[in-house]
Amino acid sequence: MGYYIAKVAITAVLVVLITEISKRSSFVGAVIASIPLTSVLAMLWLYIDTGDAGKVSELATSVFWLVLPSLALFIALPLLLAKGVNFYLGLVVSIGITAICYWLMVTVLHHYDLEL
Template identity: 75%
Template sequence: MIYYIAKVVVTAILIVLISEVSKRSSFIGAVLASVPLTSVLAMLWLYIDTGDTGRVKDLASSVFWLVLPSLALFVALTVLLAQGINFYLALAVSIGITAICYWIMVAILRSYGIGL
């Protein structure tokens, strides 16, 4: 149980740290946010929990393929906010667009025999 709490605390601290740094410098915040800290932590926790490099490899591969459609969120949010759309509406629409892009990516990968 202590290990589980430690994982949650470390992950939460990183997210709060990035948020706080972003208040002072959007560039440094963006650099920290763009580094795949969450993915690295997930792979680290998975390996520590299972010792199974095959599972880590599968996770890394899936993350790779799903990073591509996730970029739609940033493009859509930037465009919508530049158009003066309310932040919460722009965020919701961007998340919806990203979900559609995920669905399309998974469908494309399946058609090529790549399972996630």
């Protein structure tokens, strides 16, 4: 149980740290946030839990393919905000666009027999 609490605590601390740094410098916050810390932690926890490098490899490959459609959020949100759209509405619309992009990516990958 202590192990799971440690995993949650470390992951939460990183998110809070990035938020606090971003208040002072959006650039430094963005640099830290753009490092795939969550993915690295997930791969680390998965390997520690299973000892299976194959599972880690599968996760890393899936993350690679799904990073591409996730970029839609980082394109849509700033464009919507620049157009004067309310932050919360812009965030919801951007998440919706991103969800559609995820669906498209999974559909295209499935068409080429690449299963995530």
